[in-house]
């Protein structure tokens with residue numbers, strides 16, 4: 431199939447590109463490189479350096495003629511969405527509509543779109559399933575969720591198919607470790623550099639960590655099934671930040687002690703999600719254990735630290 435991956439120079443998108451190429455698909459990436467890197471894009475994919483909000487999108491769709499749009503480009507930082515909600519909405523909502531309009535004009539069959547666990551707020555029950563009530567507490571949650579509505583509308587009006595994924599905390603190689611990037615990428619660098627990592631709060635807060643290649647596999651499944659539904663992509667497993675810290679200590683043989691700092695405003699306490707629905711629909715389940723995923727991630731960061739020094 432001919433597939434455009436927006437955000438394909440970023441963390442998750444680039445792994446999806448790799449998985450699609452491995453399956454023999456023709457892949458193009460649209461990314462403005464605001465956060466990702468061209469080094470993440472396999473040479474087998476065509477890279478269009480463009481903003482999803484721009485007029486160039488139509489020309490790209492006209493030239494590449496995609497059958498599927500896998501839309502992973504986004505402004506992903508919650509604090510940016512709080513400090514500059516207009517920018518967040520401009521990229522995440524208007525940018526997405528710009529792409530949907532191109533899909534409509536150029537006869538794209540299907541859109542695959544990742545929303546986020548950020549739309550649930552403090553969970554009412556665990557594990558979070560697809561019926562869990564929504565309670566957005568940031569502009570980012572609102573902007574990611576708004577596009578879910580547009581996808582349903584474009585399906586009703588124009589027959590454009592969609593799969594909406596709600597990812598838990600995705601981790602793995604190529605994740606940004608700067609700023610408030612994922613805890614796994616931050617810990618990877620800190621442990622490898624033998625620097626004391628900071629834990630916000632008491633460290634007993636829990637998250638559901640899903641390995642990025644498992645996420646890419648769910649996207650592959652969505653090419654031929656999972657139409658017009660919402661699916662969690664997660665592990666149904668709750669891991670505390672303290673447990674994660676101990677795993678890192680074991681895997682890197684570091685003997686570091688955490689530095690505990692005040693809890694961050696807006697951080698939720700416990701979260702993990704159920705993957706029963708996607709498992710029933712297509713048999714998907716996470717294949718990479720946390721320990722194995724962390725080993726692979728640490729190896730990646732070891733390589734990138736050596737290249738940078």
Ligand SMILES: NC(=O)c1ccc[n+]([C@@H]2O[C@H](COP(=O)([O-])OP(=O)(O)OC[C@H]3O[C@@H](n4cnc5c(N)ncnc54)[C@H](O)[C@@H]3O)[C@@H](O)[C@H]2O)c1
Nearest residue numbers: 437439440441442461462464465466481482503504597600
């Ligand atoms: N990382 C997670 O745990 C997680 C969880 C749930 C959902 N998601 C969603 O998955 C997607 C990918 O996230 P990620 O962690 O790989 O982030 P990322 O920042 O690594 O990738 C996003 C990519 O989009 C590009 N981009 C940003 N704005 C753009 C624009 N205006 N035009 C063109 N390209 C633009 C960036 O350059 C970057 O390469 C996002 O939609 C995010 O909301 C991520």
